[in-house]
Amino acid sequence: MDYIADQGNFVPDHRGILPFLEDRRWQIRFFAIDLLGKCKEPAVEDALIKILEACNDHHEFLSICGALQKIGTAQSIPLLIEKTKHKDQWIRIGAYEALHVLGNQELLPIFIEGLKDRFYCSKHHAVIGVCKFDDGNYTDLVYKFVSKLTSYSRILEADETKPTDLIAGLSYLDRYIGDKGKMVKLLERITRVERDVFSETEKKFIEKYIENGHRVDQNKNPFNRNSQGTLLR
Known part of the structure; x- marks a missing residue:
């Protein structure tokens, strides 16, 4: 072998x-x-x-x-x-x-249930499922999850070609909330922590997000099902 x-x-x-x-x-x-x-x-x-x-x-x-x-x-x-x-x-x-x-979208109830799991890593993958398959019905739930991200003992993804809950959440919220002020407030909250809780890919994503005026280029959004691009490269 x-x-x-x-x-x-x-x-x-x-x-x-x-x-x-x-x-x-x-x-x-x-x-x-x-x-x-x-x-x-x-x-x-x-x-x-x-x-x-x-x-x-x-x-x-x-x-x-x-x-x-x-x-x-x-x-x-x-x-x-x-x-x-x-x-x-x-x-x-x-x-x-x-x-x-x-x-697929039929599994959304499973992912929503996963957000109740007491273990962070289950929540991590569950929220990615929600952001990947939902069409804007759970913005409050995802916003609440992302706002609490820095309170978790996060396991940063070693394989940086894979999506993370932060990138999934921000991309999803950017697409469906439409309230720039709310997104600015969210980003200020999660980036003001002193300890290093973000992967290098996430740091680059946040930097690009701010450079673009707190907007995600949806043509390159990895969670846009019509997209051919990716922000993970």
Whole structure:
């Protein structure tokens, strides 16, 4: 499998990897899951869903969710919804993240419920889901969440190509609130904290947002479903 992994974007034959999902060594299983994230075959998704159903190890769960974000379909959604109620907070996090990647507007009630989760990282992915799929019906809820962001012990995203709750929230609110004064007040509130709570991507986003007169260029808004651009580059 080392040889396969070294082939970059090469899509491996999933049939030779699937048996390793049953290996007793967790390192081998994780390696197999990662490789299967390159294989958009129905049999792969079926196999990953089967493991996910009985999985209570959050490390393995998160690994599988990462693979499903790349190759999953609507078939994975019902089980992921079920897992948002799991007692393990990290399993809930993985489920919410996969859902905002694979989901659609029909999942808005799930994301709204996720904002009530006591664990910040679940809220993080839930609000991204709301901002991605809602059409302006939850501005008060998102505004309240963003205004409290700096009070959380935030885990800054290591992969800066991924959206964050701050960027999602500001982009969403900018599109639907239309009250510049309210947005200026919000930004002043979240940027006056002394400790460093923003990622480098978020800092650049805020700087550009202020330079543009407290406006997001909606043609480059990563949460605009009609957009071809992204502010995350």
